[in-house]
Amino acid sequence: GQNIDQPTEMTATEGAIVQINCTYQTSGFNGLFWYQQHAGEAPTFLSYNVLDGLEEKGRFSSFLSRSKGYSYLLLKELQMKDSASYLCAVLDSNYQLIWGAGTKLIIKP
Amino acid sequence: DGGITQSPKYLFRKEGQNVTLSCEQNLNHDAMYWYRQDPGQGLRLIYYSQIVNDFQKGDIAEGYSVSREKKESFPLTVTSAQKNPTAFYLCASHSGTRDGGGELFFGEGSRLTVL
Numbered sequence: 672g673q674n675i676d677q678p679t680e681m682t683a684t685e686g687a688i689v690q691i692n693c694t695y696q697t698s699g700f701n702g703l704f705w706y707q708q709h710a711g712e713a714p715t716f717l718s719y720n721v722l723d724g725l726e727e728k729g730r731f732s733s734f735l736s737r738s739k740g741y742s743y744l745l746l747k748e749l750q751m752k753d754s755a756s757y758l759c760a761v762l763d764s765n766y767q768l769i770w771g772a773g774t775k776l777i778i779k780p
Numbered sequence: 781d782g783g784i785t786q787s788p789k790y791l792f793r794k795e796g797q798n799v800t801l802s803c804e805q806n807l808n809h810d811a812m813y814w815y816r817q818d819p820g821q822g823l824r825l826i827y828y829s830q831i832v833n834d835f836q837k838g839d840i841a842e843g844y845s846v847s848r849e850k851k852e853s854f855p856l857t858v859t860s861a862q863k864n865p866t867a868f869y870l871c872a873s874h875s876g877t878r879d880g881g882g883e884l885f886f887g888e889g890s891r892l893t894v895l
Contacts (some may be wrong), residue, residue: 675822704884713870713886714823758822768884772822 673697675771677759682777683749691744691757691774699764705733705744706775708757714758717744746776754778782807786871786887793858793865793894801856801890803871809885811874812854815866818842823870829854840866866894 683689695703702721705716718779720726720735720742732745744757756773763769784805792825793799805812809828815823825838829848843862858865871887 679820711868711889713889715886716883719883743842760823767825767828770822770824772820775820 673761673763673769675759675761675769677757677771678773679772680775680777682779683746685749685778685780687749688745688747689776691746691759692775693742693744693759693771694734695740695742695759695761695769695771697763697769699759700737701764701766703735703742704758704760704762704768705731705732705742706760708756708758710755714731717757718771749778751778751780784871784873784887786869786890788887791890791892792875793892795894796860797861798857799809801858801869801871801892803856803887803889804887805854805873806852806854807873807875807885809852809873809875811846813872813874813884814838814844814846814854815870815872817870818867821879824881826856826869828878861869865892867892 677693702718705717707717708714718733720733727733730747735742756775758773759771760768804872813828814826817823817859820824824840826844827838827846829835835846835848845857868892874886
């Protein structure tokens, strides 16, 4: 079966750096997405990786290793507004998105 | 501005009633999706449509129905056959091209509560 694993919850301090990991086992691979979702709201797009390596976008970076079936989202200079769930999703061989359950990130002052 | 509009944002229903959630997009996207999200869970695919007049069941289609008569519209009906319909429902669209790099755009969501 297809599977995406993320930690359920993480806690970090304002101003610090946090890394959220995502491992996947899917039938084929056509890219990996990271979305941010605040409670009660729709997900918003953060990043898309299809090639190995690091993609940087402001305070957020996303890394992909296809051979290891692994990605991480790196958040720097954490702000209180970064408290949210972070969803990892993989586009499989049929171009369907397989979603992880999400990682709830709690930021403390 | 282009986007996806879902309505209603909040909906209450009595057991045994059918309800229809609206989803309209003006992004000229071919592909549209309906997801269900339960507290602390990821997104689960109910139905998707890659083209007008065609749609496919997702992982949890039982108790739901859809139609795709127009490119812009993809309404979801939650029928009385759905045993546990209380959830947050999200509609999304994608350009549908196979480059895969396009962002999946989401509506604001509809929260359905069965009384």
